[in-house]
Amino acid sequence: MKNMTVGIIGGTNGMGRWLADLLKAQGCHVHVTGRKTKMTSKDVVNICDVIVVAVPIAATAGVIGEVGPLMKQGQLLMDLTSLKKEPVALMLKHSEADVVGCHPLFGPSIKESAGHAIVLCRGRGDAWYACIKTLFEKTGYSVLEKTPDEHDRMMSIVQTLNHLNTVALGMAIAETGIPLGDVNQFFTPIFKTKMDIVEKVFTETPELYADIIAGNPDMENVLRSYERVVRNIRDLVTAGDGARLKKAMENTAKKLFG
Numbered sequence: 001m002k003n004m005t006v007g008i009i010g011g012t013n014g015m016g017r018w019l020a021d022l023l024k025a026q027g028c029h030v031h032v033t034g035r036k037t038k039m040t041s042k043d044v045v046n047i048c049d050v051i052v053v054a055v056p057i058a059a060t061a062g063v064i065g066e067v068g069p070l071m072k073q074g075q076l077l078m079d080l081t082s083l084k085k086e087p088v089a090l091m092l093k094h095s096e097a098d099v100v101g102c103h104p105l106f107g108p109s110i111k112e113s114a115g116h117a118i119v120l121c122r123g124r125g126d127a128w129y130a131c132i133k134t135l136f137e138k139t140g141y142s143v144l145e146k147t148p149d150e151h152d153r154m155m156s157i158v159q160t161l162n163h164l165n166t167v168a169l170g171m172a173i174a175e176t177g178i179p180l181g182d183v184n185q186f187f188t189p190i191f192k193t194k195m196d197i198v199e200k201v202f203t204e205t206p207e208l209y210a211d212i213i214a215g216n217p218d219m220e221n222v223l224r225s226y227e228r229v230v231r232n233i234r235d236l237v238t239a240g241d242g243a244r245l246k247k248a249m250e251n252t253a254k255k256l257f258g
């Protein structure tokens with residue numbers, strides 16, 4: 001692992017930078033590229049054993065299509081994308097290198113590895129896969145070994161439905177027309193916690209959340225189910241009392257929490 005040379009496309013910021021720091025601390029040689037770096041993706045493919053694609057979701061397919069064909073057997077092509085089915089299929093299609101799909105289930109600002117998990121998807125080859133798995137386990141992360149389908153199905157709940165709910169909350173509050181400054185005077189602790197999340201999703205990297213919602217293969221089902229649930233809640237409360245909603249919530253609690 002110490003002599004491993006890794007090129008991270010999109011390594012100047014965000015998750016790419018997180019991985020660059022982790023690898024450097026393990027003694028790897030790391031080269032990073034971004035759109036403004038002197039070093040290009042072509043340069044790193046020529047000098048690295050491992051190429052990691054860590055660019056925004058919308059740019060991922062293009063970058064894989066560009067670097068994949070330049071890679072040879074014996075090298076590893078890996079990605080950090082929050083979705084796995086399409087990027088893993090594209091890496092397999094566009095290169096003859098070994099392939100590992102990787103999705104860290106956290107953002108770049110975490111302080112320590114303990115308590116955080118990383119999903120790994122086997123693409124092609126065993127040796128590099130074992131090496132990457134060992135690297136993450138050695139540095140204190142737990143590794144979840146899943147297929148791209150299993151990953152994206154779970155992410156349709158953990159990310160797509162979750163972030164959709166946050167986006168809907170923010171848009172519904174804005175639609176009331178009441179200035180947030182006025183609402184803020186009435187903050188409860190739970191509302192404050194939720195509004196902190198709304199602010200993060202709408203203002204930090206809205207493109208990441210939009211692409212996570214729009215790009216999940218199960219997005220249509222998730223949206224349909226969300227609409228159905230909101231309509232059901234409306235029907236349950238139109239009579240003006242909360243008894244039917246309470247019953248529905250009790251039934252849901254049994255399903256969710258036993």
Ligand SMILES: NC(=O)c1ccc[n+]([C@@H]2O[C@H](COP(=O)([O-])OP(=O)(O)OC[C@H]3O[C@@H](n4cnc5c(N)ncnc54)[C@H](OP(=O)(O)O)[C@@H]3O)[C@@H](O)[C@H]2O)c1
Nearest residue numbers: 010011012013014015034035054055057059081082106107
């Ligand atoms: N942020 C998260 O919480 C998180 C968590 C897990 C996985 N991910 C995944 O990690 C990947 C990167 O997300 P991020 O949040 O780290 O993004 P980010 O903070 O915006 O960083 C993107 C990096 O890619 C570079 N870049 C952008 N467009 C590029 C292009 N066309 N060609 C080459 N480099 C390009 C950027 O550098 P320049 O701007 O200088 O070009 C930067 O270094 C995404 O696939 C995302 O799904 C994100």
